[in-house]
Amino acid sequence: MLHFLNFVWCVAFVFIIGEKGSVYSLAVSNSSEEYGYYNIYNKIDSMQKAFQTLETNVQRKNNMLRQILQPITKMDDNIEMSDQSSQVTKTVQPLQKNDTAVGFTTRLQQTTYSSSSSIIQGSPILYNGGNAYNGTVFTCPSPGLYLFHVSVLTNTERGGIRIYKNSQQLTLAFAGSDPQWNGASVSAAVWLDVGDQVYLRPHIYSSTLHLDPNSAFTGVKIN
Template structure:
């Protein structure tokens, strides 16, 4: 009985050993299958991820190109605006030079028989602002002005006064000399308001004014 019992126990052990080995082999196979499936999935995921990244990069590059085009157009508009502004700024730079208030004229050659008559200009060399009408300068804008007269005459005691409105300012006086051509000059700096007038009158009469005499005025500030 003991031998039979031992034999039965040994057979049972072998049975369970075989079953255990079979189960282990099956589990191993399933484990290998799972690993293979994981590997395949991993390969597929990698494949998917690469193309997903490529698509994402393509979209990103496309967006960059769109933004770049928009910015290029914006820069072009800004550049055109800058050029237009620069052109508009450039124009007035020349205008003040052309419109600077001032004049220079040669005086009309004549013998003036009255000290109350304005001495006329002849050849106007410059008339910025058109404030000098050939006889009288009328102030177009307030400021400090400088006037100068250069007289050439052969009249004894000859001279020219610079007037502001009805006020005598300064005189270019040729002096008490024998009748021959003599020169004299004088300047006057004076503040003028709009509408003030500056002109020339003879100191004595009759008085000859040569046409090489000159009258000049300019706004200095």
């Protein structure tokens, strides 16, 4: 009987201790949960404050950038408008054919000259602006600086062509001493007054000067 009572007291003591332990565990658990929730709310509040501060800083920097970039943007707009305006106002004027421009080009007539006083004929005439070249002589229609050029192709030994202004010899295109086909060319820049004449005469070493039709004579007013 005594042993049974001792057993009952032991069971009761264990039960009481267990209940107290449960109550203590529940209390600790509730306290821990309340403390955990408190930490989470604090973190959320801290994060919200950090985001608000970051947003404020970003807005402030954006405003500063706008203030800095605004003059540059206006400058670019002004430059673009100026370029567009200049493109609108500028119009490209294509070059037009001007038949009154003084100048000519002619091939030299294929023939044989036996006198150095002869005037070399031009035929066909490829261009004759101002109609100042008549196929033999160029007569100056307006004062200015002119450039003349002659090229000669011949099989005459030591043959050539001289450029004359009125009675004055200017330059000589000398074809050389080879009896085969030879080429030569020469230019002359000269000031002409109205009525001055420019023409070609043969340079004859032996008896004749034979010209190939690819020989040419050109003159143009340059100023």
